[in-house]
Amino acid sequence: MRFLALILAGCAASLAQTPLDPSAAEWKSAAAVSLALNRTPPLYSTDAPASLDIASVELRLLRGAAGNFVRLEWADKTHDTAAIAKAERAWQSEQLVKQSDATNRFNDACAVMIPARPVVGDLSPSLQMGDAEHPVRIFLWDAARGAAIMEASGRETTKRTGQSFPAQGQYKDGRWTVTMQLPAWPEGTPLAVAVWNGSQQDRDGRKYFTIWFRPR
Amino acid sequence: MPEHQISMVLDLNKCLGCQTCTMACKKLWTDGDGMDYMYWNNVETRPGQGYPRNWDKIGGGFEDGKLRPSEIPTKEDYGQTFEYNYAERLFQGGPQAMPQEEVRNTPNWDEDVGAMTLGENYYFYLPRLCNHCTNPACLEACPRKAIYKRAEDGIVLVDQERCEGYRYCVRACPYKKIYFNELLGKAQKCIFCYPRIENSEANACARQCPGRLRFVGFLDDPTSAVHKLVHVYKVALGLFPEKGTAPNVFYVPPFNPPRRGSYGKSVLEDPRMPMDYLQYLFGGEVIDVIRRLEGELQRAQNGSKSEVLQLLIGRDDQVRYQIPKHGDLIQLPGGRKA
Numbered sequence: 001m002r003f004l005a006l007i008l009a010g011c012a013a014s015l016a017q018t019p020l021d022p023s024a025a026e027w028k029s030a031a032a033v034s035l036a037l038n039r040t041p042p043l044y045s046t047d048a049p050a051s052l053d054i055a056s057v058e059l060r061l062l063r064g065a066a067g068n069f070v071r072l073e074w075a076d077k078t079h080d081t082a083a084i085a086k087a088e089r090a091w092q093s094e095q096l097v098k099q100s101d102a103t104n105r106f107n108d109a110c111a112v113m114i115p116a117r118p119v120v121g122d123l124s125p126s127l128q129m130g131d132a133e134h135p136v137r138i139f140l141w142d143a144a145r146g147a148a149i150m151e152a153s154g155r156e157t158t159k160r161t162g163q164s165f166p167a168q169g170q171y172k173d174g175r176w177t178v179t180m181q182l183p184a185w186p187e188g189t190p191l192a193v194a195v196w197n198g199s200q201q202d203r204d205g206r207k208y209f210t211i212w213f214r215p216r
Numbered sequence: 217m218p219e220h221q222i223s224m225v226l227d228l229n230k231c232l233g234c235q236t237c238t239m240a241c242k243k244l245w246t247d248g249d250g251m252d253y254m255y256w257n258n259v260e261t262r263p264g265q266g267y268p269r270n271w272d273k274i275g276g277g278f279e280d281g282k283l284r285p286s287e288i289p290t291k292e293d294y295g296q297t298f299e300y301n302y303a304e305r306l307f308q309g310g311p312q313a314m315p316q317e318e319v320r321n322t323p324n325w326d327e328d329v330g331a332m333t334l335g336e337n338y339y340f341y342l343p344r345l346c347n348h349c350t351n352p353a354c355l356e357a358c359p360r361k362a363i364y365k366r367a368e369d370g371i372v373l374v375d376q377e378r379c380e381g382y383r384y385c386v387r388a389c390p391y392k393k394i395y396f397n398e399l400l401g402k403a404q405k406c407i408f409c410y411p412r413i414e415n416s417e418a419n420a421c422a423r424q425c426p427g428r429l430r431f432v433g434f435l436d437d438p439t440s441a442v443h444k445l446v447h448v449y450k451v452a453l454g455l456f457p458e459k460g461t462a463p464n465v466f467y468v469p470p471f472n473p474p475r476r477g478s479y480g481k482s483v484l485e486d487p488r489m490p491m492d493y494l495q496y497l498f499g500g501e502v503i504d505v506i507r508r509l510e511g512e513l514q515r516a517q518n519g520s521k522s523e524v525l526q527l528l529i530g531r532d533d534q535v536r537y538q539i540p541k542h543g544d545l546i547q548l549p550g551g552r553k554a
Contacts, residue, residue: 046284046285101291102398
């Protein structure tokens with residue numbers, strides 16, 4: 001496991017104000033770490049491998065009493081999101097039904113994965129959503145559907161907890177900047193990042209991912 | 217494999233193309249938000265583009281045991297869901313009720329168009345629903361295992377809690393009978409009216425059919441009409457058997473008399489529609505089925521009784537539907553998933 005130094009900046013007093021704003025002043029003093037992105041292999045042998053259009057994601061971290069603030073920034077030429085109406089009625093009466101506008105579009109998204117239990121030594125959980133002994137928590141942000149906390153203990157076990165978390169996303173000049181307010185984690189805890197590019201039909205395991213990274 | 221398999225047989229010779237089944241299903245199951253474009257049951261004219269457009273040509277199903285997923289059909293492939301300018305027409309003196317947008321495609325866009333052979337037009341109606349396959353490609357494709365096939369009746373369902381709307385199932389289904397509700401972010405499909413089936417009641421599409429062309433029962437029940445039509449008389453076939461999903465909805469193929477001027481000849485000698493089109497839809501076995509049906513017709517015309525044709529008349533519900541009480545059927549812990 002490689003260890004990269006990350007300068008932790010800020011203090012509890014300033015954290016309480018604006019770090020969820022991607023352009024907040026606090027972020028300027030937080031060191032950025034560039035994490036290389038990889039692509040998962042195609043799910044079906046008949047699908048061509050997806051191209052590596054996004055080479056890296058920039059991670060900044062602020063730690064404080066209010067929890068940890070994570071700021072992810074990456075270049076993405078396509079802004080894949082949509083205003084999706086909320087489904088309210090399973091059956092209509094005299095109301096006009098709300099329509100599904102599209103069947104084949106996918107949204108840009110990102111996620112931070114963290115071990116659900118304290119890690120011991122250098123051993124990190126499996127990158128494929130942990131395993132039964134090493135469960136993980138996933139903080140997912142979707143450009144259209146917002147933030148959701150998920151749990152997993154291995155491939156195909158990911159499930160929603162029904163909880164959300166504070167997050168903000170901003171798309172400007174061909175770049176996404178997403179900030180998340182996450183619960184505090186013990187020193188030495190690794191985290192991994194995933195990015196989905198909607199225009200590449202990314203969803204689920206079809207995604208960009210980093211290996212585990214341990215901020216210090 | 218499920219313990220039992222519910223099934224439907226549709227006699228295409230009796231379909232009127234009236235869409236009553238389509239509307240029965242629509243009003244019962246797909247009348248909610250995000251479901252506007254979905255027709256879990258639809259009736260399309262064949263030959264024709266189908267719903268969604270070109271579903272039969274874009275892929276899906278299995279080849280050599282491996283999934284061969286297609287692209288996801290677009291909303292326009294399914295057909296636009298437009299409103300009419302009724303308010304303008306009724307209250308503002310507009311000339312006529314018109315769609316509020318330019319219409320380029322709808323689910324029944326090429327109704328009654330068909331095709332030509334030897335200077336004559338031919339077509340028939342093909343009602344379609346989820347085939348509740350024995351080997352469902354949608355189930356195989358789902359990385360979240362959100363799709364399951366019920367042990368007690370083989371009905372294929374989407375667990376709406378597990379589903380994350382990834383749409384691998386949409387790509388995998390060779391019949392394109394699983395849909396994406398964008399508002400919910402979930403895949404949705406025909407549930408074979410399982411709450412009705414559990415109550416010994418036939419599906420809404422079947423019960424509402426004025427042509428009485430649908431038979432419902434268990435394939436493994438030797439007393440059922442579906443068992444007799446599929447396994448005993450062998451006059452019903454699934455769509456696109458080469459797709460490898462083993463569909464459990466079967467069709468009695470259209471059995472038109474020979475063309476004008478060929479009275480007395482076999483339908484295979486001078487068919488009204490090219491047999492290769494029926495073979496395209498139902499596989500090579502369709503020729504044997506048509507020979508069988510022709511034999512039954514001759515038997516009836518010669519004054520003998522044809523059990524097959526008598527059954528296909530489907531005089532009443534008792535003839536068409538054999539749906540045991542769910543409690544009697546299961547013999548399994550409730551809700552067990554196959």
